[in-house]
Amino acid sequence: MKTNLLEDLADISTGLKKLNVAIWLASEDMRARYSRTALGPWWNVLSTVVFVLALGITFGALFGQPLEVFLPYLAASMACWNFMNSIVQDSPMVLIRAGGIVQAYPLPLSTQIYRSVADKSMLMGHFLLVYVGLAIYLKVPVTIQTAVMFIPAAAIYVVAAIGVSLAFSVLGARFRDLGPALMTIMTMAFLLTPVFWQKVSLKPEQHWITDLNPFFHLLEIGRQPLLGQFAPLEHWIASIGIAAFSLIAGSLTFAIMRRKIYYWL
Amino acid sequence: MTQPSIIARGAAVHYPIVLTGAQQSLLAGLANTMSAGRFAKGAGNTEYVAGVQNVSLEIKAGERVGLIGRNGAGKSTMLRLLAGVLPPSRGSLQVKGTSTNILHLGSGMDADLTGFENIERMSRLLEIPKSEWARVKADVEDFTELGRFLALPIRTYSSGMSLRLGFAMATAYPRDILVIDEVIGAGDMFFMNKAIERIKSYTEQAKILVLATHGYGALEAFCNRAIFMEAGKIRADGDVKEVWQAYGDRGSV
Numbered sequence: 001m002k003t004n005l006l007e008d009l010a011d012i013s014t015g016l017k018k019l020n021v022a023i024w025l026a027s028e029d030m031r032a033r034y035s036r037t038a039l040g041p042w043w044n045v046l047s048t049v050v051f052v053l054a055l056g057i058t059f060g061a062l063f064g065q066p067l068e069v070f071l072p073y074l075a076a077s078m079a080c081w082n083f084m085n086s087i088v089q090d091s092p093m094v095l096i097r098a099g100g101i102v103q104a105y106p107l108p109l110s111t112q113i114y115r116s117v118a119d120k121s122m123l124m125g126h127f128l129l130v131y132v133g134l135a136i137y138l139k140v141p142v143t144i145q146t147a148v149m150f151i152p153a154a155a156i157y158v159v160a161a162i163g164v165s166l167a168f169s170v171l172g173a174r175f176r177d178l179g180p181a182l183m184t185i186m187t188m189a190f191l192l193t194p195v196f197w198q199k200v201s202l203k204p205e206q207h208w209i210t211d212l213n214p215f216f217h218l219l220e221i222g223r224q225p226l227l228g229q230f231a232p233l234e235h236w237i238a239s240i241g242i243a244a245f246s247l248i249a250g251s252l253t254f255a256i257m258r259r260k261i262y263y264w265l
Numbered sequence: 266m267t268q269p270s271i272i273a274r275g276a277a278v279h280y281p282i283v284l285t286g287a288q289q290s291l292l293a294g295l296a297n298t299m300s301a302g303r304f305a306k307g308a309g310n311t312e313y314v315a316g317v318q319n320v321s322l323e324i325k326a327g328e329r330v331g332l333i334g335r336n337g338a339g340k341s342t343m344l345r346l347l348a349g350v351l352p353p354s355r356g357s358l359q360v361k362g363t364s365t366n367i368l369h370l371g372s373g374m375d376a377d378l379t380g381f382e383n384i385e386r387m388s389r390l391l392e393i394p395k396s397e398w399a400r401v402k403a404d405v406e407d408f409t410e411l412g413r414f415l416a417l418p419i420r421t422y423s424s425g426m427s428l429r430l431g432f433a434m435a436t437a438y439p440r441d442i443l444v445i446d447e448v449i450g451a452g453d454m455f456f457m458n459k460a461i462e463r464i465k466s467y468t469e470q471a472k473i474l475v476l477a478t479h480g481y482g483a484l485e486a487f488c489n490r491a492i493f494m495e496a497g498k499i500r501a502d503g504d505v506k507e508v509w510q511a512y513g514d515r516g517s518v
Binding site for chain 1: 280281290291354363373375389391
């Protein structure tokens with residue numbers, strides 16, 4: 001297959017120029033997904049809240065953690081984890097689902113990736129609104145200085161998400177077992193990443209379990225601002241590295257496979 | 266302003282034939298590669314079928330091209346190629362100018378939304394500027410004559426009604442190139458007459474039209490050039506009457 005890498009990479013930047021189309025598609029997805037349901041996107045929030053409460057009360061008792069500390073920790077962790085998890089698990093399906101539009105309209109292929117990231121971001125936004133209520137109720141010590149750090153964290157999340165989605169969307173369209181494989185991997189990752197447990201519970205010689213886990217660093221920069229803390233610099237550095245690598249590797253994978261994908265939708 | 270054109274040089278389209286699940290499996294593919302073909306044999310070389318082979322042609326502004334040929338000759342594949350919806354596996358395809366297509370009825374339409382809502386939806390997907398939306402909506406309403414049905418969900422429409430809506434949308438905001446597949450066949454005579462007028466005025470502005478058809482009626486009404494395809498190759502190209510003759514002769518062999 002004749003490849004023109006620059007032209008394929010240009011699809012990613014053209015998609016960015018036409019971001020309004022992607023965002024509109026994402027809001028249409030939200031509307032369509034929840035039309036004729038009682039709560040709309042709040043169903044998604046409700047299920048996470050129930051999960052947090054259930055896990056919080058049982059594990060709080062098990063770990064001997066006071067609820068007003070453990071619940072916010074869990075809620076903040078789940079907000080960040082849900083975003084990352086849904087990006088990884090859903091991206092293999094992104095192009096397959098959009099097959100109709102891709103084959104009829106000359107929109108950039110990357111528009112579908114931006115659409116997916118925008119959609120997951122909107123869902124996270126809904127959850128964060130509920131988190132704010134929870135944080136106020138439980139008097140979580142959030143300050144302006146710490147809260148503002150959420151903005152660069154969100155930016156890093158979006159960049160990493162775009163990179164991961166660019167790669168897995170094309171790989172998932174070509175190889176249909178990527179989706180199920182990622183589902184298995186992410187289930188394991190949920191248990192191995194300190195989402196509902198904390199790194200301090202590990203012995204020093206076990207610290208590699210968390211330190212080598214990219215999700216851990218991303219989690220830290222996302223949840224600490226929500227808990228009124230500054231995440232240590234090492235997590236920021238690692239996260240920026242992860243996001244950069246993800247974007248570069250993702251863009252290259254996408255560009256290389258882009259033309260082939262039209263044949264596999 | 267450069268004139269729109271479509272130039273293909275040695276363009277080919279090779280569809281992968283997926284016979285086993287292993288061909289679409291990443292893990293099987295890895296196993297096959299790493300074991301040098303010993304394991305997961307099904308994931309080895311994928312077979313390809315040539316939908317279109319080694320096609321070189323040039324379509325200039327003002328040309329209304331009709332693609333004819335038997336079923337399976339490669340017309341739809343050729344249309345997808347020319348519409349820029351399928352990149353060529355081999356060779357090159359250069360499209361100058363903007364393009365719209367009606368290749369599959371109802372692409373991008375949401376069956377639960379009303380006709381009006383779908384007009385807005387397709388306006389966005391077709392990237393029609395917001396300033397034109399009111400005009401487009403009035404134009405589509407007028408052309409389709411769907412009246413009060415436009416306030417009902419698309420899922421209540423017949424295929425002819427969906428065709429009228431899709432066709433009206435695709436031609437509401439003229440782009441340089443229009444590519445249409447045989448779906449036009451679903452229209453009644455009344456619609457065909459209106460469609461002829463609409464396409465004629467569309468192409469009067471030095472645009473390009475490419476249409477696939479089985480009927481001489483549509484060919485004669487819409488086109489000033491015909492291309493006869495067989496088994497993915499171009500067999501005849503030129504005057505409508507002559508090419509139709511070639512197609513007819515071929516069919517009787």
